[in-house]
Amino acid sequence: MKFCAVKQYFDDENNNNITSGASTTMIPLPNVESHPLAILITYCKKHLKIKANNADNKKETEKEMEQYEQELLKKVMPQELTELILAANYLNFKEALDFFCRAVASAIQNKSIEFVRKFFGLESDFELGEEEKLREEFAWSFEGVDED
Amino acid sequence: MMPYIPQELITEILARLPVKSLIRFLCVCKEWYALITDSDFIKLHLKSSIETNRDRTLILNEDEFSPPLRYFSAVQFSKDNQFRKTFEIYKPLQNWVISDYCDGLVCLHKGYEKLEVAIWNPLVRKYRKLPIEPIEEPSSFSSAIRFSHLAFGHDPRNDDYKVLRVTEFYMADSMEFEVKVYSMRSNSWKKIDEQWPNKEICCQKLLALNGDVYWLAADRVVKDLESILAFNLATEKLRLYETPVPPDDDQFTCLDVLGGFLCYIVNDYLNSDVYLMKKNGVESSWTQIFKIKQHVVCRDFEYFRTLMFSTNGKKVLLEEHQECGHTNLIWYDIEKKRCYRVKNRSFPYVFMVATCIGSLLLLDGDNVIDPRQKKNKGKRKRN
Numbered sequence: 001m002k003f004c005a006v007k008q009y010f011d012d013e014n015n016n017n018i019t020s021g022a023s024t025t026m027i028p029l030p031n032v033e034s035h036p037l038a039i040l041i042t043y044c045k046k047h048l049k050i051k052a053n054n055a056d057n058k059k060e061t062e063k064e065m066e067q068y069e070q071e072l073l074k075k076v077m078p079q080e081l082t083e084l085i086l087a088a089n090y091l092n093f094k095e096a097l098d099f100f101c102r103a104v105a106s107a108i109q110n111k112s113i114e115f116v117r118k119f120f121g122l123e124s125d126f127e128l129g130e131e132e133k134l135r136e137e138f139a140w141s142f143e144g145v146d147e148d
Numbered sequence: 149m150m151p152y153i154p155q156e157l158i159t160e161i162l163a164r165l166p167v168k169s170l171i172r173f174l175c176v177c178k179e180w181y182a183l184i185t186d187s188d189f190i191k192l193h194l195k196s197s198i199e200t201n202r203d204r205t206l207i208l209n210e211d212e213f214s215p216p217l218r219y220f221s222a223v224q225f226s227k228d229n230q231f232r233k234t235f236e237i238y239k240p241l242q243n244w245v246i247s248d249y250c251d252g253l254v255c256l257h258k259g260y261e262k263l264e265v266a267i268w269n270p271l272v273r274k275y276r277k278l279p280i281e282p283i284e285e286p287s288s289f290s291s292a293i294r295f296s297h298l299a300f301g302h303d304p305r306n307d308d309y310k311v312l313r314v315t316e317f318y319m320a321d322s323m324e325f326e327v328k329v330y331s332m333r334s335n336s337w338k339k340i341d342e343q344w345p346n347k348e349i350c351c352q353k354l355l356a357l358n359g360d361v362y363w364l365a366a367d368r369v370v371k372d373l374e375s376i377l378a379f380n381l382a383t384e385k386l387r388l389y390e391t392p393v394p395p396d397d398d399q400f401t402c403l404d405v406l407g408g409f410l411c412y413i414v415n416d417y418l419n420s421d422v423y424l425m426k427k428n429g430v431e432s433s434w435t436q437i438f439k440i441k442q443h444v445v446c447r448d449f450e451y452f453r454t455l456m457f458s459t460n461g462k463k464v465l466l467e468e469h470q471e472c473g474h475t476n477l478i479w480y481d482i483e484k485k486r487c488y489r490v491k492n493r494s495f496p497y498v499f500m501v502a503t504c505i506g507s508l509l510l511l512d513g514d515n516v517i518d519p520r521q522k523k524n525k526g527k528r529k530r531n
Contacts (some may be wrong), residue, residue: 085157097160105164113175120153122177134175140273140521141172 003044004092005029029090036080036087043072043096069099078107078119110146159183163193166203167271167506190508191307194251201227203271203506207237207254208499209246216243221496222270229458234494238518240268240275246500248300250356252507255300255311262296265311267332267513270504274513278330281337283315286324292317297349297363301356305382308333309509312361312379316349323348323368329381340384347375351403355410356381358428362410364391364403374401376412378429392423392434406454406464415451418442422454438464438482455501467501475499 006029029037046068054060076084081104088096108116117123124131135142162170162183170193174181183189197203208221219236226232244256244266252271258264261283268275283296296315303310311330316323327340347365354363360378367373376389395401395414404411410425412434420440427433442448453467455477462483468476475498477490 082153085161086153089157101157101160102164104161108161109165109169113172116173116176120158122180124176125178126175131175134181137515138171138174140518141168145172 003040004094005090032087032090033083036083039072039076039080039084040087040091040093040096043099044093047095069103073103076103078104081107082120110144112145112148115146115148155179155183159189159192163189163196167197167508170508171272184508185511190511194505194507194509197252197506201225201505203252203504205271205504207246207249207270207502207504208234208496209502210496211498211500214496214498218242220270221494221499223492223495227459231490231492234492237270238516238520240516241266241277246502247298248353248356249502249504250301250309251509252505253300253309253509254502254504255298257298260296261294261315262298262313265298265313265330267300267309267311267510268516269507269510269513271506272508272511272513273516273518274510275516276510276513278311279335279337281313281328281330284326284339286317286326289317289319289324292319292324294318297354299354299356299361301361301381302359303381304359306331306333308381310381312354312356312381314349314354327379329384342384342386345377345386345388347377350374351401353403355403355405357405357408357410360387360429362403364401372397376403376410387429389425389431392425392436393421400451402451402453404454407457407461411454413452413454420452438480440480440487441485453500455503469498473498477501 047065050064050068051061054064081100084100085097085104088100108119111119126134158180162173162180165173170184174184204225204227206223206225208223210217210221217239219238221234222237223234224232241256241258244258244264246254247257247262247265248255252269254268254270256266256268256275263280263283265278266275267278283294285292285294294315294317296313299312299314301310301312302308309332313328313330315326317325323346325344327342327344328337329340330337345365346368348368349363350366351364354361356362359382360380362376362378365375365377367375372394374391374395376391378387378389379385380387391401392412393414396416399414399416401415402413404413406422406424409428412423412425414421414423419442421436422438422440423434424437425431425433426435448471449468450471451469453469455465455467457464458479463479463481466478466480468478470476475496477492477495479488479490480486481488
């Protein structure tokens with residue numbers, strides 16, 4: 001089971017000897033919104049399906065997965081990525097967490113300081129002149145950055 | 149409203165960024181500055197760079213006979229094994245030469261005695277000169293010929309980067325050694341008092357691999373007996389290994405590193421046999437992995453260095469040194485037994501490759517200031 005947090009829930013239930021019996025069990029996930037959860041479920045199902053289809057061929061699995069991931073990224077807004085990361089982290093879904101972290105890294109890689117601050121809701125808290133000094137020292141890292 | 153992202157997730161995102169982005173993001177806020185400069189993060193980021201070949205850059209180090217240039221030629225070598233276009237990296241110290249490299253750091257030296265040594269991270273544009281450690285001549289060796297060798301590597305046990313300097317003193321009948329080790333953590337040199345075997349270093353370079361420094365040594369007494377010596381950077385003890393095959397008189401041998409393993413190459417004018425020590429430190433694990441027939445497969449080469457395997461392990465990237473002096477990078481397909489030359493007009497005529505990977509080590513070093521950078525200062529748009 002990929003959603004390790006959910007698996008943990010089932011394991012805990014079994015340990016407490018609660019007869020769950022029915023296939024429809026309600027599992028509380030207070031920290032996950034429905035929209036990112038839906039995307040993660042789709043991602044998970046797709047991942048398992050591709051893996052099953054290419055049982056022995058790891059390379060094929062990777063290739064197909066990459067193609068699916070590229071398609072998925074086109075449909076997801078950058079702002080949604082942070083929600084997806086939080087959801088994947090809460091559910092302890094490692095593959096999705098890795099993927100979405102990579103996606104955010106890719107999205108911000110060539111962006112300006114101002115863009116990144118806005119994206120993560122951060123503000124500069126440097127002392128007077130500190131930031132200026134850093135920008136001076138590492139001026140070369142500001143070259144070729146995307147326009148905001 | 150932007151959801152609050154806990155620090156460990158920010159770390160996960162940052163660990164997947166290339167070096168240039170991380171350097172720029174030092175300015176985002178104090179928290180990010182602290183995160184990026186944290187030594188545990190730097191280790192995590194380095195590990196991720198090594199696994200994904202992120203920021204992999206080959207510095208094409210020209211030899212000492214080429215006219216002195218102010219810039220190194222370099223080429224980005226992406227994770228899908230494509231060479232991007234060459235570019236120039238400003239040399240932090242003019243007239244210094246590359247001796248070794250490890251984890252994105254390059255070790256430079258000046259002079260044949262190698263008294264002046266520096267460590268440089270080209271992708272972060274920082275360097276540090278090591279304190280000068282004099283060579284102590286053994287008594288009765290005052291008129292000896294002496295020669296120093298340097299190696300630079302990581303000591304995993306102490307998580308320290310070290311420089312090993314071995315100086316050989318030759319007289320007519322005898323030889324002596326002086327061995328010193330520099331530790332980046334303590335920024336100091338130390339003399340090694342270990343008794344050194346009476347064997348000459350007979351290869352071009354010392355090789356650092358997984359905390360050991362290896363070289364080929366020829367016995368001074370038993371002619372033609374060649375061994376591999378290994379000095380452990382943590383225990384500071386020497387070990388002796390047998391070569392996989394005893395070489396003949398008309399063969400010449402080299403030691404190299406390939407895919408994280410020690411590699412032994414036996415050349416004669418017909419073939420080059422390449423052996424790999426598949427299990428570190430286990431002599432019986434020497435395995436011949438391929439043989440290159442000189443005239444059938446490649447042009448006349450004098451020797452080659454093994455650089456790295458392709459991602460699927462079916463090809464090997466070689467640095468081919470031709471008899472006429474020209475250097476080529478070639479892919480050798482192990483199964484098909486064929487060579488493919490990497491065509492790139494901007495590669496220098498003669499060079500040796502130093503491989504760098506995305507690393508944030510030495511962030512507290514001195515700045516390398518490219519004079520071309522300063523010129524553009526006024527014109528560049530502030531971001």
